[in-house]
Amino acid sequence: MLRASTTQTVKSGNKIGQMSLLLRKQFESIISLTDQEFDYILTHFSAKKLKKNSYLLEAGQHNVSKFFVNKGILKSYYIDKSGKEHILQFAEPDWWITDYKAFFNETEATIYVDCITDCELLSITKENLEKLARKFHKLEHFFRIKSNAGYVASQERILSMLKLTATERFDHFLDQYPNFMQKIPKYLIASYIGVSREMLSRMTKNVTNRTQ
């Protein structure tokens, strides 16, 4: 596994400003913010640019931050004792990603997060997120709504793992990540769904036939 450490922290305020349009749009889909409020909020984030295949987070790491994806695609995954990767989540622009257990409980990370493509991210520490939520009731609301949505998505994933056939899990994946088939390697999709690459290849052909 390539664990290149090519994180580049973007320090210039202007560059963070350019990377923050999507974040502001997401905030404003739930709450309203003045320019002044948003500028203040943004001072609590750091911008990061990472190259394809570099890592954002590793098992064993402390002081885990939460990351908003501005550009690129990432995966979070667990590595079991035999070295096998189990994919927990993908993230694309406008999504958040981290080791949620480590972030919320302020414990050591147990999962990995890697960049599948070149990525631009805005990161916030637990301390800064809690500070902003304390200062602005509406940000407390925003983060509650996002947490609810994450919780619901996780429950849906559990149900899909419990109840669905491989073909149904593939359909569920296409619903959840409609643009991913063209963007990420097929073996990652096969791993997420829990099928072999050959099985995924057959299912992909069936979907193409169904939609023609």
Added chain:
Amino acid sequence: MLRASTTQTVKSGNKIGQMSLLLRKQFESIISLTDQEFDYILTHFSAKKLKKNSYLLEAGQHNVSKFFVNKGILKSYYIDKSGKEHILQFAEPDWWITDYKAFFNETEATIYVDCITDCELLSITKENLEKLARKFHKLEHFFRIKSNAGYVASQERILSMLKLTATERFDHFLDQYPNFMQKIPKYLIASYIGVSREMLSRMTKNVTNRTQ
């Protein structure tokens, strides 16, 4: 399946008061409340008593509320096309339970919630929860923290389903629900872990041997 409708709504304010000690304790593990604030909050809850095997929530139901467990044990589950039950969650006193997707998105329920034992519950509608969260910043905080915890627990369940062997899933179940082995039928535990009853019986003996 027994779908007895034996819900009893408790209307007397005094009785709700007697049933609310655990709820107040949970609020105060995260935020502080005056008596007056708690009394006001409590007017937004209804108390329910249900008999063993009766249902609290059914697939297809609208206007789904969220339930705080004061007494008893419940299970939430999905029924697939072949009629097979897939257990999503158990809940015991001091836990919350509902169809979270239906509750947060105000859509039709797709899962069931049944009482495994006689139960006492405090229910709150989506409208009342949002009203309280808008009125009290600290309640917005409380519900965000609870939602984060639920999200983390769901992510842990996904990881346990992806990475663990049956024995490890059983150990994980014992960690998550330490008092349940004596309290609920073994076939429900087997269903939650995803093993046969015979396999569960063997694993139970192994645990007994390990702890002797």
